[in-house]
Amino acid sequence: MSAPRDPGTPGLAPTASGTSPTAHPDAPPSAPATAPPTSTAPWRRLDPRTLLVHCGWMGAPLASLALTALATGGRITTGAWITLAAIAASFAVVTTLGLIRWARTEFRVTADTLEVRSGLLNRRLRSVPLRRIRTVDLTASPLHRLLGVTVLRAGTAGSGDGGSELSLEALTVAEADRLRAELLARAEAEGAADDPVVARISWRWLRYAPLTFWVVGGVFVVAGSVYRALDGMGIEPWKLGFVQRAFAEFGASALWLTVPAALLVVLALGSVGAIALYVENWWHYSLEWTDARSLRVRRGLFTTRSVTIEGTRLRGVLLREPLLLRAGGGALVRAVAGGLGNREENRKRSGLLPPAPRTEALRVASGALRAAFPEAEPLTGHPRAALRRRRTRGLLFVVVPGAAVLAGLGVAFTPVLLHCAWIYAAVTTPVVWWLARDAYRSLGHGIRGAYLVARSGTFSRDTLALQRSAIAAWTFSTSPFTRRSGLVTLTAAVAAGEDGYRVRDLAAEAAPGFAAAVTPGLLDEFLVHRQG
Amino acid sequence: MPEPATPLLRPPRHRVDPRARRWWTLQALLTLSGPMLLIALVMAVLSILFFPGALPWLGPLLLVVLVVPAVGYLLVMPRWRYAVHAWELGGRAVYAAGGWFWQKRRIAPLSRVQTVDTVRGPLQRRYGLATVTVTTASTAGDIKIAGLSDADAEELSRRIGEAAQDVPGDAA
Numbered sequence: 203m204s205a206p207r208d209p210g211t212p213g214l215a216p217t218a219s220g221t222s223p224t225a226h227p228d229a230p231p232s233a234p235a236t237a238p239p240t241s242t243a244p245w246r247r248l249d250p251r252t253l254l255v256h257c258g259w260m261g262a263p264l265a266s267l268a269l270t271a272l273a274t275g276g277r278i279t280t281g282a283w284i285t286l287a288a289i290a291a292s293f294a295v296v297t298t299l300g301l302i303r304w305a306r307t308e309f310r311v312t313a314d315t316l317e318v319r320s321g322l323l324n325r326r327l328r329s330v331p332l333r334r335i336r337t338v339d340l341t342a343s344p345l346h347r348l349l350g351v352t353v354l355r356a357g358t359a360g361s362g363d364g365g366s367e368l369s370l371e372a373l374t375v376a377e378a379d380r381l382r383a384e385l386l387a388r389a390e391a392e393g394a395a396d397d398p399v400v401a402r403i404s405w406r407w408l409r410y411a412p413l414t415f416w417v418v419g420g421v422f423v424v425a426g427s428v429y430r431a432l433d434g435m436g437i438e439p440w441k442l443g444f445v446q447r448a449f450a451e452f453g454a455s456a457l458w459l460t461v462p463a464a465l466l467v468v469l470a471l472g473s474v475g476a477i478a479l480y481v482e483n484w485w486h487y488s489l490e491w492t493d494a495r496s497l498r499v500r501r502g503l504f505t506t507r508s509v510t511i512e513g514t515r516l517r518g519v520l521l522r523e524p525l526l527l528r529a530g531g532g533a534l535v536r537a538v539a540g541g542l543g544n545r546e547e548n549r550k551r552s553g554l555l556p557p558a559p560r561t562e563a564l565r566v567a568s569g570a571l572r573a574a575f576p577e578a579e580p581l582t583g584h585p586r587a588a589l590r591r592r593r594t595r596g597l598l599f600v601v602v603p604g605a606a607v608l609a610g611l612g613v614a615f616t617p618v619l620l621h622c623a624w625i626y627a628a629v630t631t632p633v634v635w636w637l638a639r640d641a642y643r644s645l646g647h648g649i650r651g652a653y654l655v656a657r658s659g660t661f662s663r664d665t666l667a668l669q670r671s672a673i674a675a676w677t678f679s680t681s682p683f684t685r686r687s688g689l690v691t692l693t694a695a696v697a698a699g700e701d702g703y704r705v706r707d708l709a710a711e712a713a714p715g716f717a718a719a720v721t722p723g724l725l726d727e728f729l730v731h732r733q734g
Numbered sequence: 735m736p737e738p739a740t741p742l743l744r745p746p747r748h749r750v751d752p753r754a755r756r757w758w759t760l761q762a763l764l765t766l767s768g769p770m771l772l773i774a775l776v777m778a779v780l781s782i783l784f785f786p787g788a789l790p791w792l793g794p795l796l797l798v799v800l801v802v803p804a805v806g807y808l809l810v811m812p813r814w815r816y817a818v819h820a821w822e823l824g825g826r827a828v829y830a831a832g833g834w835f836w837q838k839r840r841i842a843p844l845s846r847v848q849t850v851d852t853v854r855g856p857l858q859r860r861y862g863l864a865t866v867t868v869t870t871a872s873t874a875g876d877i878k879i880a881g882l883s884d885a886d887a888e889e890l891s892r893r894i895g896e897a898a899q900d901v902p903g904d905a906a
Contacts, residue, residue: 540871674842674843674846674870674871674872674875675840675841675842675843675846675870675872675874675875675877676840676841676842677838677839677840677841677874677875678743678838678839678840679836679837679838680836680837680838681835681836681837682835685837693874695842695870695872695873695874695875696872696874697870697871697872697875698872701872701873701874701875702872702873702874702875711740711742712740713743714741714742714743715740715741718741723826724826724827724841724843725743725827725841727824727825727826727827728743728744728746728822728824728827728829728841729741729742729743729744730741730742730744731740731741731742732740732741732742
């Protein structure tokens with residue numbers, strides 16, 4: 203990007219690592235008041251403890267080996283020796299590579315760029331203008347925390363290709379905090395907000411933790427992982443005596459009692475797991491404006507996470523109400539912000555509020571927007587065709603296939619399944635009808651001041667408030683079915699969050715007018731006015 | 735409608751090059767229709783050679799599952815696409831329509847344009863065609879205009895490049 207600079211130029215003040223002294227209360231007073239020439243900022247190294255972190259991968263195989271040794275009564279088999287040798291060899295290779303990488307990776311902050319150079323043979327210099335840095339994220343895994351280091355990631359604006367991120371692994375916590383301040387110095391305070399703290403954790407919110415769909419699924423995922431781990435250690439659970447006994451007794455006793463009991467156990471386990479996850483993810487949670495322009499989320503028990511979003515990169519807020527959580531009167535809040543990484547990373551980092559009471563969620567959403575979350579007034583509804591579409595889809599994808607399969611099997615094998623078929627149809631049809639109705643009632647869109655507001659969904663009712671000025675493109679999507687029923691789905695492209703946000707199933711004749719009203723002037727030359 | 739006039743989105747002004755139909759046909763033949771027809775042929779031949787008894791039910795099955803969809807796709811898709819695909823460079827925005835069964839019309843302001851790529855694939859080169867991709871900071875805002883003639887593509891990418899420079903940008 204930029205020409206490599208001479209790194210050998212002696213620095214003026216060795217401890218003044220940054221070059222904007224105003225951002226550094228800890229900068230020595232001898233630092234010059236004006237920004238020094240950019241090439242004089244000294245190169246800095248990562249923390250050597252990084253090397254230890256890289257050895258962390260050995261934990262799992264070593265532990266598994268130890269367990270195997272325990273299970274076999276201390277006898278180490280030939281296979282185990284081979285594994286041990288492989289681990290030792292990998293350790294040597296990884297440590298050598300890590301040492302080289304550590305020795306050859308340097309970074310510095312100049313007046314307007316963050317520069318990282320790395321590589322053994324191909325020296326690579328990457329420099330990112332500070333003004334393009336959108337978020338700074340400090341993440342420390344338990345291992346990192348044990349060693350007192352943390353990983354710093356600086357996310358920049360980019361075309362969502364994932365290649366627009368610089369990560370420094372790893373720095374001491376103090377160093378990382380200082381570097382974050384330097385990187386975000388551009389967003390220097392113009393005056394503190396009235397109340398910088400938007401929200402803190404309240405453990406009464408824990409009651410919302412089990413209200414997710416993953417309660418039951420999580421139990422099976424964990425069971426599967428445990429099974430695989432045991433299998434990897436050479437233990438076959440199905441051959442253990444007590445498992446077989448329990449299984450035999452389970453089958454022999456009264457099923458009407460044991461099946462619900464087993465379900466209850468799964469639910470209880472799932473709830474405990476959900477609460478544990480909630481605690482691990484949201485321990486010490488706080489959301490605050492660190493200065494007038496940076497919003498910071500801090501959370502985490504074992505893995506601590508601190509995500510700082512520069513205010514100008516915060517393009518909107520998403521209020522999510524998954525079905526169960528909504529039934530319990532709760533909601534959660536996510537940020538729509540640029541530079542949080544790819545879809546998966548964005549999902550992990552964009553959380554502004556865990557499942558919490560809806561009023562709290564609205565308050566936090568408003569706090570993040572620094573304007574009332576535009577939800578109070580009713581939104582413009584969508585045409586009835588959207589309701590028909592939802593019903594048809596439900597019937598076509600849920601009721602008909604299930605009933606058809608059951609009926610087919612019934613005709614082929616046993617008439618009992620024929621009864622199952624009509625019972626299935628009779629039960630699922632009202633459920634589908636209700637869900638379709640609910641999904642239709644969720645649909646809505648409108649313009650509230652500087653924000654586009656759109657709501658949709660039943661399994662997760664999402665209300666989006668998106669800055670109108672952030673919209674980078676409009677897409678009108680149709681299929682033959684929606685064209686016939688006069689509907690169109692409008693997608694607003696933004697360089698933030700999930701990139702595209704949809705307003706589903708608008709009336710086809712209302713959509714262009716709405717899009718034109720949201721972004722005045724953009725569509726005008728492509729519109730024709732029909733006398734109506 | 736309460737308003738006297740409802741604004742409607744008109745299709746973009748310019749159609750893509752007519753040769754695009756042949757390109758899409760060839761593409762369909764190579765990717766979907768060709769393999770499907772080939773599988774049907776092989777199965778029919780195998781059936782005639784080794785299981786002549788299966789032909790009475792296998793024949794119609796192959797016809798319905800493989801041959802008719804393959805031929806239908808080959809005949810319908812290129813024409814349908816040609817009717818839909820269109821593009822226009824306005825004073826403030828690029829506007830493109832694409833797709834066939836599922837259709838998309840996308841409008842991106844020139845001020846957000848980051849790069850303009852012109853790509854000519856091996857099949858496209860045969861027909862003297864090109865695809866122009868206009869990228870913005872958001873992946874949901876990238877515009878792809880496929881099936882332009884070489885000259886049009888060059889002209890378009892040049893004009894978009896110029897226009898994007900004239901309009902004060904906030905692409906970063």
